Amino acid sequence: MLTSLMNFTQFFFTVIIGLYFWGQLMGQKSDDNAVSKESKAEMERLHFMRRHTLTKPLTEQTRPQSLSEIIGQEDGVKALTIALGGENPQHVLIYGPPGVGKTAAARVVLEYVKTSDKTPFAKDAPFIELDATTMHYDERCIADPLMGSVHDPIYQGAGAYGNIGVPQIKEGAVSKAHGGVLFIDEIGELSTMQMNRLLKVLEDGKVMYESAYYSKSNKQIPRHVRDVFENGMPADFRLVGATTRRPEEIPEALRSRCVEIYFNPLTPPEIERIIKGAVERLNMPVSDELVKYMASFTSNGRDSVKIAQMLAAKVELENKQTPDLWDVDWVLKSGRYLKKTS
């Protein structure tokens, strides 16, 4: 009697425990189903977004694609090619007024030097562009687009790493540029702290991170995270900094590590050539008189191509073959351009 009571009790509890785990399993399955349903919907949305792209913006169409398309900076482009070409590329600082081709030149020079047999840059070496005026330094280093940052588990929420208390490393521009060029526009605007950290990375070729959540003895920390905390994140690149400031305003520590190159203000005939090149690439026939007239309203390359782009868009929208003086005047007036030369 006692044995059968015990057997019954045992059977009863086995069934209860079995039901409990079955319930858990079902719950987990329905969670999985909900996640996979949501992920499927998101994937469909992503595919839809990728199918619907806009055409190439006019700024892309007018961007110089080769060294010969950079106008009026022959010496600067030659110096840049020498500094970045060869077996041992150097860090570079480019001085010059706004919109005269500093960024455009650095981009095409990297593409050019990649074709050399001697260069250490690989064919797919990255060109990473940053603007120092938009990089605010965050003292806590929670988000640092330049150096990268550590996402401590407390900020990660319930992600796979967050749950097990593993700090995650988010690489910065210095690591994205590894093996290639890091181009920093207005480099003179970096804070002293950012500049010091950048100089250290230039010296070491890597970035070191710290986290109160990292411990060598924590066996849950995956190998790649441990490796980065112990050996640093690779960040070996060539720096090309551009600035509209004067050399005396740039920290000596940076200047001494870079080859210094100067880009010139553009002359009216050079501006004319830039406008001519832009209207040709936009397939818009424009008379030489109109090109000369447009050139008298700008003194830099960026404004020149912006005027050409706006004119091309106007002509296209109004189904015209070619612009007339009235169209050009309208574009100049709408962009508030003032006459520079007589």
Ligand SMILES: Nc1ncnc2c1ncn2[C@@H]1O[C@H](COP(=O)(O)OP(=O)(O)OP(=O)(O)O)[C@@H](O)[C@H]1O
């Ligand atoms: N010397 C030039 N030759 C040909 N095109 C030019 C030249 N300068 C500027 N442009 C045109 O203007 C655009 C903007 O130029 P870019 O960004 O290279 O100027 P920048 O000197 O880097 O200016 P900023 O100091 O404002 O960053 C280029 O993509 C190109 O279309």
Ligand SMILES: [Mg+2]
């Ligand atoms: Mg630029």
